[in-house]
Amino acid sequence: MIGRVTQQGLQRASLNQLQTNLSELARLQERLTTGKVITKPSDDPAGTVDAMRLRSDQRTTAQHARNVADGDSWLTTVDSALGDALTQLRKARDLTVQGASTGSQGPSSRSALAGELRATADGLLEVANTTYLNRSVFAGTSTEAAYAVTDAGTVTYSGRPGAEVLRQVSDTTKVRVDSPGSEVFGVDVVDADGELVRDPATGEPVGMSVFTLLREVAAKVEAGDPDVGRFLTEIDSRMSAFLGEVGSVGTRHKQVLQAKDALETREIALTNQLSSVEDADLAKTIVDLQLQEVGYQAALGATSRVLQPSLLDFLR
Structure with a gap:
């Protein structure tokens, strides 16, 4: 049985098709305006999930990049401080060699050498308290200065041995960015009164920091030992x-710089992947839009033939 096609049915069908064409035209115009294939989850649910995952990866990569930048600055500061410390310690060694030649030096010369040794010890103490963003780079996770001189003249270490400052530079890698001051500069072994513990047989300290060592040398030089x-x-x-610590810092710094290069490559890759999921092909979109405009104009022409004017339209 053949169904009856009425004028009203033709009008409704034509208007529905016209609305469909107009909606597609609006969708293509929006895609061309925004440059995005996905503007809401319903546009492409699977693509939306991929885009969310990629954006999460981008945030993680950005955080790792910030960690790398911070670690780079920490290790650069440590490396510079260790370089200064080595220069000053070499100077102290040369002064000690000069001080060992007591036969050719008078009291004034020995006193001058002792003064230089004490000044070098003070310089090393200042280096040992080097900070980055108000954090001592030789005190572990402690927020205090690494070393402080007591009233007794000994040096105390406020760092926390074994408490390392770490930076996460990738999903699986953490790098230590501080330096263990107690291992590099040493610590004074003191008794309950804060005095250096000395060997009863020799009178020499049983353990001391490099600062106290140089002061001990200065005292012996001045006394003409x-x-x-x-x-x-x-x-x-x-x-x-x-x-040894310079070598360790160099190795860790290299690791941080390698992580930096890897993160830059990953950032570019993630941006390209996200673009392939979200970004529209503008050339194709322009062609599709032009075709849709032609189709819409044709639909308007067809609809104008279906929706013929009535007698009342003529009378108006």
Whole structure:
């Protein structure tokens, strides 16, 4: 049985098709205006999930990049401080060698050498308290200065041994960005009164920081001790500790810089992936829009034939 087609049915069908064409035309115009294929989840649910995952990866990568930048600055500060410390310790070694030649020096010369050694010790103490963003780079996670001089003249260490300052530079990698001051500069071994603990047989401190070591050398030089050269072994040991830490910092700094390069590459890759999911092909969109405009104009022409004017329209 053939269904009856009425004028009203033709009008309704034509208007529905016209509305469909107009909606598609609006969608293409919006895509061309925004440059995006996905403007709301219903446009492409699967693509929306991919875009959300990629944006989450971008946020994580951006955080890692900030960590890398901060770690780079920390390690640069540590490396510079260790370089200064090595320069000053080499100077102190040269002064100690001069001080060992007591036979050719008078009291004034020895006093001048002792003054330079004490000044070098003070300079090293200042280096040991180097900070980055008001955080000591040699005190671990402590917020206080790494070293402080007590009333007794000894040096106390306020850092927390083993409490490392770490920066997450990737999903699986953390890098230490501080330096263990207690291992590099050493700490004074003191008794309950804050005095240096000394060997009863020799009178020498059983353990001391590099600052106290240089002050001990200065005191012996000033007193004309003929055996000042015995301190060279201890100074060389401290210098070896500095050199070892410089190597460790260099290795960690290289790791941070490699992570920086990897993150820059990943940022570009994620941006390209997100663009492939969200961004519209503008050339194709322009062609589709032009075709849709032609179709819409044709639909308007067809609709004008279906919606014929009535007698009342003529009378108006």
